[in-house]
Amino acid sequence: MQVLSTSLRMGVVALCVGASAIASAAPADPVKDYPNKPVRFIAPFAPGAGTDTTARAIAQKLSDMWGQQVIVDNRTGAAGAIGVDITAKAQPDGYTICLISASHSVNSATNPNLPYDLTRDLQGITQATSLFYAVYHHPTVPVKSIKELIAYAKANPGKLNFGSSGTGSLQHFAGEMFNHMAGIRIVHVPYKGSAAVIPAMLANEVQVGFGTLFGVRPHMEAKRLNVLAITAAKRSPAAPELPTVSEAGLAGYVVDQWYGIITSVKVPKPIVQKLHAAIAEVLKSPDVVKRFAADGSTPVGTKPEEFDKHIRSEIAKWQKLVKDAGLKLH
Incomplete structure (x- = not known):
């Protein structure tokens, strides 16, 4: 009986150790732990351009908020299309985001040769700012x-x-x-x-x-x-x-010369919501409001689905103009 009891105790211990090992080996929750590494924030135009300075203002505040670096990466060329294409094809884990402008909706309305579809390959996080002419x-x-x-x-x-x-x-x-x-x-x-x-x-x-x-x-x-x-x-x-x-x-x-933030359409919605909540908070901070006001911009902070709808409506507006006015662009 004593041998059996000892064996039983050893079995229980082994089971506990095994369960502990399995628990420790379980993968971390990607949503709960987001972000747990640096975030790449693509600005598709040159340093000093409006998209660049806006991205840097937001990135700095996000870095302070999260305790993780948000690194602005200027990927220029093809009227801003290169940076968006990189974002569309990036690992869909939420660690690559991109600042776009109203000009990207014009590109999507007029250029059938873009390597991405702005409404199908990407998804909105939020409209960041609004700027009139x-x-x-x-x-x-x-x-x-x-x-x-x-x-x-x-x-x-x-x-x-x-x-x-x-x-x-x-x-x-x-x-x-x-x-x-x-x-x-x-x-x-x-x-x-x-x-x-x-x-x-x-x-x-x-x-x-x-x-x-x-x-x-x-x-x-x-x-x-x-x-x-x-x-x-x-x-x-x-x-x-x-x-x-x-x-x-x-x-x-x-x-409206708006700026907004997008990511790959494959990024899970809970991560997109987490990004939106953080960026919307940044856009409300007094120093960011003051910084944008100096350029004549107004912070916005729409919900992801609202920004998606806005992008679609902008593309449709410019497509209609090209057709109705008979514009020749290429």
């Missing part, structure tokens, strides 16, 4: 309102030019949508980047522009350029004296 002009154009600009352009077809940061850019489409909705023809002149447009206007190479108030305001205050309206859906606290284009004479006209 200002509609501005050279002082030699004798107008003081959107209605007067439209009337002048109708009376002088092809006489006015508008500058943009490049063919197929959001600035280009902002101008073409203005043309189409107003029934006018202001000629598009593309430049290599938005930084080149204002000097071109100061030299009177172009007479109309669509750009950030942050970039235009110094010239507006110095009376070198005149701002007529903003492209937002409603007036902005940053410039309450400026009407929207819609209220100033072109009903329904809205252009």
Whole structure:
């Protein structure tokens, strides 16, 4: 009996040791433990660009919050498509995210040769910011309102030019949508980047522009350029004296240079929700709000499904413009 009792005790001990070993070997919960290593935050444009500075502001706050590095990785090229493609093909574990802009919805609407589908291969985490454009002009154009600009352009077809940061850019489409909705023809002149447009206007190479108030305001205050309206859906606290284009004479006209954060469509929803909760908290922090306000941006923080819906609606809007206006881009 004693031998049996001893054997029984040894068996129980062995079972306990085995169970303990199995428990310790069980894999960690990837959602509960997220993030337990550095997160790669792709910015698909060059250092210093709006997407880059926005990504860095968010990444720093996330690093502080999580105690894990969030590393901004500038993967430029192909109008921002390379960085998005890397994100679509990355290991779908939530450790690769990407900041996109409204320009990516334009690309998806106009370029059938993209290596990814923005609505099928990727999923939204949140819209991070909203940024309106200002509609501005050279002082030699004798107008003081959107209605007067439209009337002048109708009376002088092809006489006015508008500058943009490049063919197929959001600035280009902002101008073409203005043309189409107003029934006018202001000629598009593309430049290599938005930084080149204002000097071109100061030299009177172009007479109309669509750009950030942050970039235009110094010239507006110095009376070198005149701002007529903003492209937002409603007036902005940053410039309450400026009407929207819609209220100033072109009903329904809205252009938003938004930024948002995406990841692979295969990333589990619980991890996406965890990312959204953290980023939404970052976007509410006073120093981030102040930092974005300096650029004229407003933090947003929509839910993942809301951002997905917004991306789809933006792509549809630009596809409709290309078709209805008969735009030739390639």
